[in-house]
Amino acid sequence: MVPTPQPPSAAALPHGALRARWRETVERVRSAPGPDPDRYADDLLARWSEPQRRYHTVAHLTAVLDHLDALAPHADDIDTVRLAAWFHDAVYRPDRSENEERSAHLAERALPELGIDAARTADVARLVRLTTDHDPQPGDRDGETLCDADLAVLGGTPEAYAAYAAAVRAEYGFVPDDAFREGRAAVLRQLLGLPRLFRTPLGHDRWELLARRNLTTELELLTTAAG
Numbered sequence: 001m002v003p004t005p006q007p008p009s010a011a012a013l014p015h016g017a018l019r020a021r022w023r024e025t026v027e028r029v030r031s032a033p034g035p036d037p038d039r040y041a042d043d044l045l046a047r048w049s050e051p052q053r054r055y056h057t058v059a060h061l062t063a064v065l066d067h068l069d070a071l072a073p074h075a076d077d078i079d080t081v082r083l084a085a086w087f088h089d090a091v092y093r094p095d096r097s098e099n100e101e102r103s104a105h106l107a108e109r110a111l112p113e114l115g116i117d118a119a120r121t122a123d124v125a126r127l128v129r130l131t132t133d134h135d136p137q138p139g140d141r142d143g144e145t146l147c148d149a150d151l152a153v154l155g156g157t158p159e160a161y162a163a164y165a166a167a168v169r170a171e172y173g174f175v176p177d178d179a180f181r182e183g184r185a186a187v188l189r190q191l192l193g194l195p196r197l198f199r200t201p202l203g204h205d206r207w208e209l210l211a212r213r214n215l216t217t218e219l220e221l222l223t224t225a226a227g
Contacts, residue, residue: 015045015058021065022086026114029079034115047090055167056089060153064088067149074200075145080120083111084127084146094171104128134191136199148203154191154214155198155207161214181222188219 019041026037048058064085072078084107091102104125111121127146130136134151136143153164172180191197197211198204 018045018062025079025082029120030115031117032115034113037114040110040114044086044090052094052171053092054170055164056092056171061085063153064149067152068145071145071149071200071202074141074202076141080123081127081142081146083124085149087124088128088131088150095174100129100132135194144199148198148200151197152203152207154211156210158214165218181226185219185222188215191215
């Protein structure tokens, strides 16, 4: 994955704080010398800024990283979880189903180049793949932490949730309304069918009730529109 060195563009400059967070994480965990982490941050941020994205954007990445800061006490290895957050939607095409797998492959290529050991690289890739269904095994504290941070948007205010739902619909603008409603309703029912949406104590206390209310409201609206 070695990126071609490029000077920072004007578009990249607002991401300076994110690049610094990435660099600090990489430098804490790398076990061997490697190339400049900023080059990899720029590659990842360019991916997160692709034009087909409406929800899975740099803003979503930032929100997940912020939530991880709050959820960090629950994790066994929060820096591994942070790396997984950077990669979890790094490859994203709404018309394809293998995004998590391709994102995991990207991590498996990039992290060894950065001097990150094989065990941590494998765990990052595992966590990325886990975001396919957000259903970590009991006792998987790192998986629980990442999934809670990724799903935290579900527990926002009704206004924030409506903006999220609209952004998701925009990403799937190529899908006809009837097909979108059917597919989206299936996703909502799958989430509502989970015994717990949020597995960390903080996530459950902070977001569970609001998320279930938001998901139920959206499902009702979709069902009404379909009728």
